[in-house]
Amino acid sequence: MKIKLCLTGVLPVLVLLIVSGRLNAQSALIPIETANNALVLRVEPNKDLQTVYFGRRLATGSEYALVPSVYRQSSDPSGMFNSAYTSSGSRNLIEPAITVTHADGNYSLDLRFVSQQLTRINDDVSLLTVVLKDPVYDFEVTLYYRSYYKEDVIEQWSMIRHHEKGNVILHKFASANLHLQAGSYWLRQYHGDWAKEMQPEESRLTHGIKTLDSKLGARANLYQPPVFMVSLDRPATEDEGTVLYGGVEWSGNFRVDLEVDPQDNLRILAGINNYASPYTLAPNEAFTTPPCWYTLSDKGKGDASRKVQRWARDYKLLDGKGTRLTLLNNWESTYFDFNEARLAELLKDTKKLGVDLFLLDDGWFANKYPRNDDHAGLGDWQPNKSKLPNGISSLVKEAHADGVKFGIWVEPEMVNPKSELYEQHPDWVIKQPKREEHYFRNQLVLDLTNPKVQDFVFGVVDGLFTQNPDLAYIKWDCNAVMYNAASATLKDQSHFYVDYVRGLYKVLERLRAKYPKVPMMLCSGGGGRVDYGALQYFTEFWPSDNTDPLERIFIQWEYSYFYPAMASSNHVTDWGKQPLKFRTDVAMMGKLGFDVVVSKLSPQDLKFVQSAVSSYNSIKDVIWQGDQFRLSDPSANSVASVLYVDEGKSRSIMFNYLVNYRYGAGSLLPIRLKGLDPARNYRVSEINLYPGTSSPLEAGKVYSGDFLMKVGINPEVHAGRTSVVLMFEEAR
Numbered sequence: 093m094k095i096k097l098c099l100t101g102v103l104p105v106l107v108l109l110i111v112s113g114r115l116n117a118q119s120a121l122i123p124i125e126t127a128n129n130a131l132v133l134r135v136e137p138n139k140d141l142q143t144v145y146f147g148r149r150l151a152t153g154s155e156y157a158l159v160p161s162v163y164r165q166s167s168d169p170s171g172m173f174n175s176a177y178t179s180s181g182s183r184n185l186i187e188p189a190i191t192v193t194h195a196d197g198n199y200s201l202d203l204r205f206v207s208q209q210l211t212r213i214n215d216d217v218s219l220l221t222v223v224l225k226d227p228v229y230d231f232e233v234t235l236y237y238r239s240y241y242k243e244d245v246i247e248q249w250s251m252i253r254h255h256e257k258g259n260v261i262l263h264k265f266a267s268a269n270l271h272l273q274a275g276s277y278w279l280r281q282y283h284g285d286w287a288k289e290m291q292p293e294e295s296r297l298t299h300g301i302k303t304l305d306s307k308l309g310a311r312a313n314l315y316q317p318p319v320f321m322v323s324l325d326r327p328a329t330e331d332e333g334t335v336l337y338g339g340v341e342w343s344g345n346f347r348v349d350l351e352v353d354p355q356d357n358l359r360i361l362a363g364i365n366n367y368a369s370p371y372t373l374a375p376n377e378a379f380t381t382p383p384c385w386y387t388l389s390d391k392g393k394g395d396a397s398r399k400v401q402r403w404a405r406d407y408k409l410l411d412g413k414g415t416r417l418t419l420l421n422n423w424e425s426t427y428f429d430f431n432e433a434r435l436a437e438l439l440k441d442t443k444k445l446g447v448d449l450f451l452l453d454d455g456w457f458a459n460k461y462p463r464n465d466d467h468a469g470l471g472d473w474q475p476n477k478s479k480l481p482n483g484i485s486s487l488v489k490e491a492h493a494d495g496v497k498f499g500i501w502v503e504p505e506m507v508n509p510k511s512e513l514y515e516q517h518p519d520w521v522i523k524q525p526k527r528e529e530h531y532f533r534n535q536l537v538l539d540l541t542n543p544k545v546q547d548f549v550f551g552v553v554d555g556l557f558t559q560n561p562d563l564a565y566i567k568w569d570c571n572a573v574m575y576n577a578a579s580a581t582l583k584d585q586s587h588f589y590v591d592y593v594r595g596l597y598k599v600l601e602r603l604r605a606k607y608p609k610v611p612m613m614l615c616s617g618g619g620g621r622v623d624y625g626a627l628q629y630f631t632e633f634w635p636s637d638n639t640d641p642l643e644r645i646f647i648q649w650e651y652s653y654f655y656p657a658m659a660s661s662n663h664v665t666d667w668g669k670q671p672l673k674f675r676t677d678v679a680m681m682g683k684l685g686f687d688v689v690v691s692k693l694s695p696q697d698l699k700f701v702q703s704a705v706s707s708y709n710s711i712k713d714v715i716w717q718g719d720q721f722r723l724s725d726p727s728a729n730s731v732a733s734v735l736y737v738d739e740g741k742s743r744s745i746m747f748n749y750l751v752n753y754r755y756g757a758g759s760l761l762p763i764r765l766k767g768l769d770p771a772r773n774y775r776v777s778e779i780n781l782y783p784g785t786s787s788p789l790e791a792g793k794v795y796s797g798d799f800l801m802k803v804g805i806n807p808e809v810h811a812g813r814t815s816v817v818l819m820f821e822e823a824r
C-alpha cells in the first residue's frame with residue numbers, strides 16, 4: 093500500500109509511507125492507491141476536502157493533479173459537488189453526508205481539512221485518517237479509509253465528535269461519500285421478499301437521487317439488501333467494463349443515496365439509515381459510523397467479485413480461511429414434530445449420509461407454552477420435557493457416540509407473546525406502550541438496546557455451550573421485522589434503531605470473545621440479514637428458504653457477486669421438481685448440507701448422495717478457497733455454468749445446469765472456461781454421476797488450457813442430462 097502526498101504544481105512528488113500532520117501547501121493531493129486503483133482526495137486552498145479522482149491508478153502520481161483540468165463540465169457554484177464528506181446548512185446545495193443541529197440550535201456545518209495520518213498496518217493494509225473541523229463550531233469529523241492493496245478494496249467510515257457547550261443532534265451521518273465521473277451510470281440493485289431474495293434490476297441512473305434503504309429494523313434485508321453495483325459508461329459484463337461494488341457493513345436500517353448531480357457526476361452516500369434516528373451526541377462523545385466497503389474494477393463484474401470474495405475470506409468472514417462442517421438439518425423433514433427416538437434415527441442417518449454434523453432445528457424448547465408450531469414458546473429456551481426428557485446434553489452425547497457432531501437452532505432475539513419470557517418481562521419487548529401489538533410470524537423482537545436483554549441473549553447461547561461443551565454449531569435465526577419500534581428503557585427513543593444493532597454486536601462480540609471459532613450460521617427466515625457487519629461474527633449465511641434448485645441457481649448467482657461460496661449454506665431439500673442429483677449439485681456450489689429424510693431415499697439415491705458427499709470432501713477446498721468464474725448466465729442462456737479454479741490453477745470444478753426446459757434446449761455451443769493456465773494441459777472427468785449412468789464425455793481426455801479457454805468444452809447438458817459437474821485436473 094502506498095499513499096502519496098503530492099503538492100500540486102511544479103514541486104516534486106513527495107512519496108510518504110507514513111504521513112502525519114498538517115498540510116501547509118496551498119493545495120495538496122492525498123491519493124489512496126491500491127494495486128489497480130486510486131482514490132484521490134485534494135485539499136483545496138480554502139481547506140475544503142474534495143475527491144478529484146477515483147479510477148485506475150496512474151503511473152505518475154503527480155499527474156493526479158492534472159485530472160480536474162481536463163473536465164469541461166458545467167460550473168459548481170458552491171464548490172462542494174465533489175466534497176469528500178459533504179456538510180449541510182452552509183454552502184452546500186446537494187444531498188449531504190452529514191446534517192447536525194449544534195448545541196445553540198444552529199444547523200449549519202462546514203467541514204475543513206485539518207490534518208491527515210497514514211498508518212501502515214501490514215504489507216497489504218493501510219489506514220488513512222483525515223481530520224475535518226468546522227471553523228466556527230467546535231465540531232469535528234474524522235474520515236477513515238482502510239485500504240487493502242492486493243484486493244483493491246477500501247473500507248470507509250467516519251467518527252463524529254464535538255466539544256460544544258451542550259448536546260449536538262446528528263440528523264444524517266453517512267459512512268462514505270463517493271464521487272465518480274463517467275458518461276453514464278448503470279445501477280444493479282436488489283429487492284426481494286421471503287423465498288425471493290436477491291432479485292436483480294439493472295437500470296440507468298438519471299439525475300436526482302435514487303435511494304436504496306431499509307426501515308425494517310431487524311432482518312433489514314428482507315426487501316432490499318445493503319449491496320449494490322454501479323457500472324460506468326455502459327453496463328459491465330462478466331469480463332468487460334468498469335464497475336464499482338459496494339455495501340454497508342451494518343445489520344440494521346441502511347441507506348445508500350445515488351445522486352447524479354448537476355454536473356452529471358455520480359455521488360454515492362452510504363451508511364446507517366437516518367430514518368427516525370436523530371442521534372444526540374454529548375460533548376466529547378464519539379459517534380462512529382459502520383464501514384462501507386467498495387471496490388472498483390475495469391475488468392468487469394467477474395474480476396470485481398473475485399476481489400471481494402478474496403477480501404472477505406482474508407479479512408471479513410469469520411474463519412474465512414478455515415474449514416466448514418457439512419450437515420444434516422431436520423427442519424424440513426420433521427418441522428416441529430419430533431422426539432428423542434426420532435432424533436436418534438436422524439443422528440444415525442447423519443452418519444449414514446457421511447456428513448459431519450446433525451443440526452437440530454426449531455421446536456426443541458419451551459414447556460409452559462411448548463414450541464409445537466410458530467405461535468408459542470419462543471423465548472423459553474429450556475428443552476421441552478415431553479419431546480426431549482433427557483435434554484440436549486444426552487443428544488450431544490449420543491451424536492458423539494454415533495461419530496457425528498451436534499448443532500442447534502436458536503432465535504435468541506425474538507419472543508412469542510405466548511411465552512413465559514413475555515409474561516415475566518413484558519418490558520423487554522419492542523412495542524409502543526399505547527398501541528396494539530403487531531406481529532410478524534406471530535412474534536416480536538426483544539429490545540437489544542437494553543443491557544439486561546443483551547445479557548439474556550448472550551446467556552441463551554452461552555448457556556447452551558456451557559451445558560454442552562461439545563456443541564459444535566449454531567444456526568442463529570431472526571424471523572421478524574420491527575413494528576412499533578420503541579424501547580421501554582431507552583432514554584432517547586430516536587436512538588433505538590442504531591442502538592439495537594450496537595446491542596446485537598455487543599452480544600456477538602462477547603460470544604466471539606468466549607467462543608472464537610464455533611461455526612455459526614447467520615439465518616434470517618432466509619436471507620433477511622446478510623452483510624459484512626454481521627459476517628465478522630458468522631462463518632456462513634442462509635441465502636434463502638427457497639431451496640428449489642432452479643431458483644437457487646439464480647439466487648446463489650447474485651449473492652456470489654458479493655459473498656464467497658464458502659459462506660453460502662446450501663441445503664439439499666425436497667423443494668422443486670428437479671432430481672436429487674440436480675439438487676445436490678446446486679448445493680455443492682457453496683457449503684453443502686442436507687435437509688431430507690434419509691430413511692426415505694431409494695437405495696440408488698442414498699448411494700448417490702453418499703458418493704456426492706465423498707466427492708464434495710475431495711473438491712471442497714477448490715469451491716471454498718478458489719476463484720469463482722460465472723461462465724454462462726442463467727438469465728440469458730439455457731444453461732447456467734459456474735467454475736471454481738484453485739489458486740495454483742491445477743484443479744477446477746465446473747457446474748452446469750439446464751435452466752430452460754423448452755424443446756431442444758441445452759448446451760448447443762461449447763462453454764469457454766476461464767482462469768486456467770493456457771500453457772498447461774488439463775484432464776477432464778465428469779464427477780457426481782448418478783449410479784447407473786455414464787458420461788458421454790470421453791473419460792480422461794486431455795485439453796490445453798488454451799483450448800478450454802478459447803474454444804471451450806461442451807458439458808452435454810440437455811433435457812436428458814440436466815445437471816453436469818466436470819473436474820479439470822492438470823495433466824503432467
Ligand code: DGJ
Pocket residue numbers: 423453454501569571615616617618634636637
Ligand atoms: C426460518 C429458517 O430460514 C428455516 O431454515 C428454519 O430454521 C425456520 N426458520 C425455523 O423456524
